[in-house]
Amino acid sequence: MTALTATPAWKALSSHHAQIKDVHLRKLFADDPGRAERFSAEGGGLFLDYSKNRITDETLRLLLQLAEERGVAKRRDAMFAGEKINATERRAVLHVALRAPRDSRIAVDGVDVVPDVHKVLDAMADFASRLRSGGFTGHTGKRIRNVVNIGIGGSYLGPEMAYRALRPFSERAMTFRFVANVDGGDFTEATLDLNAEETLFIVSSKTFTTLETMTNAATARAWLVGKLGSDAAVAKHFAAVSTNIDGVTKFGIDPANTFGFWDWVGGRYSMDSAIGLSTMIAIGADNFRAMLGGFHAMDEHFRTAPAARNLPMVLGLLTVWYNNFFGAQTIGVMPYSAHLARFPAYLQQLQMESNGKHVDFDGGVVDYQTGPIIWGEPGTDGQHSFYQLLHQGTKLVPCDMIGFCKPLSPLAEQHDLLMANLFAQAEALGFGKTEQELKAEGSPDFQTPFRVTEGNRPTNMILAERLDPATLGSLVALYEHSVFTQGAIWGIDSYDQWGVELGKVLASRIIPELDRGAEPKLSHDASTNALINRYRRHRWVR
Numbered sequence: 001m002t003a004l005t006a007t008p009a010w011k012a013l014s015s016h017h018a019q020i021k022d023v024h025l026r027k028l029f030a031d032d033p034g035r036a037e038r039f040s041a042e043g044g045g046l047f048l049d050y051s052k053n054r055i056t057d058e059t060l061r062l063l064l065q066l067a068e069e070r071g072v073a074k075r076r077d078a079m080f081a082g083e084k085i086n087a088t089e090r091r092a093v094l095h096v097a098l099r100a101p102r103d104s105r106i107a108v109d110g111v112d113v114v115p116d117v118h119k120v121l122d123a124m125a126d127f128a129s130r131l132r133s134g135g136f137t138g139h140t141g142k143r144i145r146n147v148v149n150i151g152i153g154g155s156y157l158g159p160e161m162a163y164r165a166l167r168p169f170s171e172r173a174m175t176f177r178f179v180a181n182v183d184g185g186d187f188t189e190a191t192l193d194l195n196a197e198e199t200l201f202i203v204s205s206k207t208f209t210t211l212e213t214m215t216n217a218a219t220a221r222a223w224l225v226g227k228l229g230s231d232a233a234v235a236k237h238f239a240a241v242s243t244n245i246d247g248v249t250k251f252g253i254d255p256a257n258t259f260g261f262w263d264w265v266g267g268r269y270s271m272d273s274a275i276g277l278s279t280m281i282a283i284g285a286d287n288f289r290a291m292l293g294g295f296h297a298m299d300e301h302f303r304t305a306p307a308a309r310n311l312p313m314v315l316g317l318l319t320v321w322y323n324n325f326f327g328a329q330t331i332g333v334m335p336y337s338a339h340l341a342r343f344p345a346y347l348q349q350l351q352m353e354s355n356g357k358h359v360d361f362d363g364g365v366v367d368y369q370t371g372p373i374i375w376g377e378p379g380t381d382g383q384h385s386f387y388q389l390l391h392q393g394t395k396l397v398p399c400d401m402i403g404f405c406k407p408l409s410p411l412a413e414q415h416d417l418l419m420a421n422l423f424a425q426a427e428a429l430g431f432g433k434t435e436q437e438l439k440a441e442g443s444p445d446f447q448t449p450f451r452v453t454e455g456n457r458p459t460n461m462i463l464a465e466r467l468d469p470a471t472l473g474s475l476v477a478l479y480e481h482s483v484f485t486q487g488a489i490w491g492i493d494s495y496d497q498w499g500v501e502l503g504k505v506l507a508s509r510i511i512p513e514l515d516r517g518a519e520p521k522l523s524h525d526a527s528t529n530a531l532i533n534r535y536r537r538h539r540w541v542r
């Protein structure tokens with residue numbers, strides 16, 4: 001038995017779960033009229049109603065006890081203090097410093113990092129404003145109108161998600177594109193209609209070594225030089241964001257257009273660092289700073305709010321509750337906003353790269369489940385596709401539902417339709433429809449069994465005033481800290497990602513084996529050998 005499953009709180013939660021696992025939300029609500037009010041909390045501009053969860057006061061008490069026994073608050077304080085809590089990489093985990101106000105002080109190895117953070121932010125603001133105003137022109141003197149971010153993983157998902165989310169706040173006269181995939185189709189489609197004279201590429205890569213990004217960056221350079229006929233054009237059409245300034249210099253990007261960050265920022269925690277340069281160009285420095293303000297508000301809430309009213313803590317603990325005690329394999333995230341279409345994809349990396357681990361801090365293999373599979377689509381789209389399974393399938397899929405009280409679209413009357421659907425879905429998932437109710441409504445006997453909707457499907461409802469930069473920052477920080485809470489409970493390092501390495505190494509071995517002229521002696525497993533051979537035969541047949 002490991003430390004986690006041996007804790008008194010874990011054992012108590014196991015027996016408690018056995019007692020309440022079949023209790024229906026209908027009963028919980030009928031027995032407890034104050035439940036909606038009690039099981040809700042506010043922080044960082046977000047409201048969380050978590051009353052439609054299969055919990056009682058006792059559940060919450062035990063989950064909070066588990067957090068206490070696992071030292072979540074202590075570990076949180078260590079993170080905020082700049083301690084090297086990413087033990088396998090011996091690094092501090094300080095994305096919270098990226099949004100710390102100018103007058104705060106956060107030290108890593110005794111050095112205050114806040115002044116450097118603001119120095120980079122100021123340089124980004126200057127660059128963004130010159131681009132937006134037309135002060136920064138391309139090689140032929142034309143104004144830059146297109147920005148193409150080249151990056152993958154954390155150097156892509158955050159920028160693309162934020163651009164889409166905050167499009168109503170963006171400079172509409174400019175075009176923003178995102179190239180991530182090493183499939184040449186991604187670059188080709190993204191640049192097909194762009195005028196090179198008006199295009200800036202931002203090469204975003206923490207390491208500046210990632211195969212996909214380096215390949216696409218080289219393609220972009222060839223595309224640009226091919227169109228503008230001069231290597232000198234690179235200086236006016238490329239910017240870079242990286243911790244590897246040497247790598248950037250070797251690539252030939254002008255140091256004046258280069259923005260750094262630090263090894264204490266994880267890739268999936270970097271959208272508010274210089275990796276957000278495309279976001280800042282799109283929405284302007286003031287809006288970007290408002291977004292940082294939202295992040296910081298949630299950081300402060302997480303740092304200071306009592307555990308029972310602490311949104312990220314509660315969200316993280318509920319994830320543990322379903323993941324480890326109900327055996328739920330997945331969590332759905334359904335933002336009721338077309339602008340948040342990429343939010344589930346963003347959260348996939350944030351959560352699954354962080355908490356998809358099978359060894360604990362001490363290197364021991366865990367004997368409990370860790371990070372769930374995260375997935376989702378915006379509502380109402382999902383309702384007409386996979387919600388059937390959520391309502392009547394055999395799997396328990398707890399869902400986070402996200403909505404906004406005020407619309408941003410001028411088609412404001414449609415907002416009530418959107419929100420009505422959001423509330424209705426959470427109601428239907430939680431309370432369903434019984435056979436009795438159906439019969440009373442005159443449902444024909446032959447149909448009734450098929451129409452019964454069991455309910456008792458848990459949801460968290462996250463509501464905010466409107467989807468603006470501050471709200472987006474707060475929402476992202478909510479999930480960052482929920483992921484932290486989960487990782488601290490499971491005793492895993494949420495800030496490394498060793499599991500992605502093997503595939504990279506194997507790919508670099510296979511790349512030369514696919515070469516047209518090569519006559520490779522393949523020594524993979526039989527399946528991989530056969531697939532490579534088949535590919536080679538088909539690839540090079542005229």
Ligand code: F6P
Pocket residue numbers: 152153154155204205206207208209210213267268353497500
């Ligand atoms: O392969 C995974 C990963 O290392 C992610 O953690 C990271 O966000 C992504 O690749 C991109 O890395 P980089 O920003 O260094 O190009």
